[in-house]
Amino acid sequence: MTEPLVGAPACAVCGRALKLGAEFCGGCGQRVILAPRRSDVRTLITFYVTSLVIMASAMIYVRVTDDELHGVIGATLGLTVASGLFAVQHRDLVALPLRTAGFSLVGYALVVLASVPIVLGVHAYVGLVHRLLGMHITDELAVFAGSPAWLPIVMVVVLPPLGEELAFRGLIFGGLRRSLSVTDAFLISSFAFAVLHLAIPSLVTHFPLGLYLCWLRHRSGSLWPGVLAHACHNLGICILAWT
Amino acid sequence: MDEGEKFCTKCGVGVAMSAGELVAQDPVPSLARLSASSSMGTARKWLLAISIITLLSGFVFYAINNSDVEKQIREVEAATASLDPEMRDAMMKEQTGMTFQEAIDHDRGMVKLLLVTNIGLSVVYFGLWIWAKRKPFTAAVIALLLFLTVIVVNAVIEPKTLPQGIIVKILFIAALAKAISAGNEERRLAGA
Numbered sequence: 001m002t003e004p005l006v007g008a009p010a011c012a013v014c015g016r017a018l019k020l021g022a023e024f025c026g027g028c029g030q031r032v033i034l035a036p037r038r039s040d041v042r043t044l045i046t047f048y049v050t051s052l053v054i055m056a057s058a059m060i061y062v063r064v065t066d067d068e069l070h071g072v073i074g075a076t077l078g079l080t081v082a083s084g085l086f087a088v089q090h091r092d093l094v095a096l097p098l099r100t101a102g103f104s105l106v107g108y109a110l111v112v113l114a115s116v117p118i119v120l121g122v123h124a125y126v127g128l129v130h131r132l133l134g135m136h137i138t139d140e141l142a143v144f145a146g147s148p149a150w151l152p153i154v155m156v157v158v159l160p161p162l163g164e165e166l167a168f169r170g171l172i173f174g175g176l177r178r179s180l181s182v183t184d185a186f187l188i189s190s191f192a193f194a195v196l197h198l199a200i201p202s203l204v205t206h207f208p209l210g211l212y213l214c215w216l217r218h219r220s221g222s223l224w225p226g227v228l229a230h231a232c233h234n235l236g237i238c239i240l241a242w243t
Numbered sequence: 244m245d246e247g248e249k250f251c252t253k254c255g256v257g258v259a260m261s262a263g264e265l266v267a268q269d270p271v272p273s274l275a276r277l278s279a280s281s282s283m284g285t286a287r288k289w290l291l292a293i294s295i296i297t298l299l300s301g302f303v304f305y306a307i308n309n310s311d312v313e314k315q316i317r318e319v320e321a322a323t324a325s326l327d328p329e330m331r332d333a334m335m336k337e338q339t340g341m342t343f344q345e346a347i348d349h350d351r352g353m354v355k356l357l358l359v360t361n362i363g364l365s366v367v368y369f370g371l372w373i374w375a376k377r378k379p380f381t382a383a384v385i386a387l388l389l390f391l392t393v394i395v396v397n398a399v400i401e402p403k404t405l406p407q408g409i410i411v412k413i414l415f416i417a418a419l420a421k422a423i424s425a426g427n428e429e430r431r432l433a434g435a
Contacts, residue, residue: 026248135352
């Protein structure tokens with residue numbers, strides 16, 4: 001038996017609660033083509049533009065002051081705070097996925113294991129692109145040189161996975177899933193996640209990564225497996241940079 | 244089927260539904276469908292146009308940037324010709340973390356990266372143009388997010404790009420916004 005879609009509108013004709021994935025109402029046979037709620041689309045676009053403004057402000061700050069460290073810290077904190085505020089405003093979308101563990105311990109262990117080939121794949125792709133273009137590979141953690149060791153851990157491994165999972169898999173995927181098909185919600189939220197990293201070549205790695213994180217969210221019904229996978233990915237990138 | 248269901252939730256066929264009832268089931272008013280289809284048609288044309296413009300401008304900017312970088316390299320080579328190569332590498336390494344040759348390769352690589360980025364963007368817009376026929380709403384939302392991002396990133400890297408082609412930018416955003424709104428409306432009417 002399929003679960004009714006939490007928070008979804010009832011059938012406009014007979015009022016019966018609509019099931020997840022139903023294309024027709026089981027009560028009256030009315031075709032169900034759910035209109036994306038204006039508020040869902042507006043939330044997506046407002047959050048996305050807010051994030052873009054935060055990233056752009058940080059980039060402008062770095063260009064003006066040449067202070068990359070504080071630019072990175074500002075962008076990370078800004079995005080995390082924005083995600084938190086949007087999550088509070090739309091807590092109906094994130095409350096349940098935050099309260100649910102989703103997977104068993106074995107499931108979480110598999111998520112950690114899966115991050116190893118993912119990190120190695122991303123690292124190989126970045127190396128390949130740089131070699132093909134004859135470019136010098138820049139150390140992404142060079143900005144934290146001279147800082148205490150906890151700073152890159154917090155700014156790369158802890159805060160971005162929390163903020164981005166809350167935003168892209170919690171708010172955006174959750175909001176779109178209320179009114180779009182699973183495939184459409186997967187594609188839009190993953191694409192938004194990939195594009196917001198502001199590097200077109202990284203679409204090749206971040207779009208599939210976004211799809212994987214969406215799948216974790218959808219499969220488990222929880223945000224935490226995605227947070228763990230995202231954190232493992234970022235930690236892996238850090239370890240490769242350090243070594 | 245679940246208890247109490249009189250119709251299949253996948254195909255809409257009911258136990259007591261006649262063929263006539265099935266035919267009469269299409270709930271989308273034709274005018275709304277026509278309007279949404281027209282808006283999406285316009286947005287699709289814009290997607291194709293933006294794809295072509297991005298590709299062409301990518302090659303134009305590649306030619307301009309390539310010429311600028313080669314000129315700069317010649318100037319730097321001339322200015323540092325009297326220096327010992329090892330000393331020159333040491334100075335460059337201290338300033339940029341790269342040797343002289345690595346810095347030249349890096350600059351040339353950045354120009355190529357810009358070309359690859361524009362080709363990639365063009366391919367994505369072209370893919371969205373094709374995909375918009377099947378999934379107009381999703382394609383329009385993705386295109387809008389991508390286009391806004393490109394405008395913002397370009398404006399931060401080079402502020403003078405913001406007013407460049409401003410009319411095309413406004414028209415494209417308006418076409419996508421209209422397509423999203425029309426797609427929304429079509430879905431709303433279909434579900435009503």
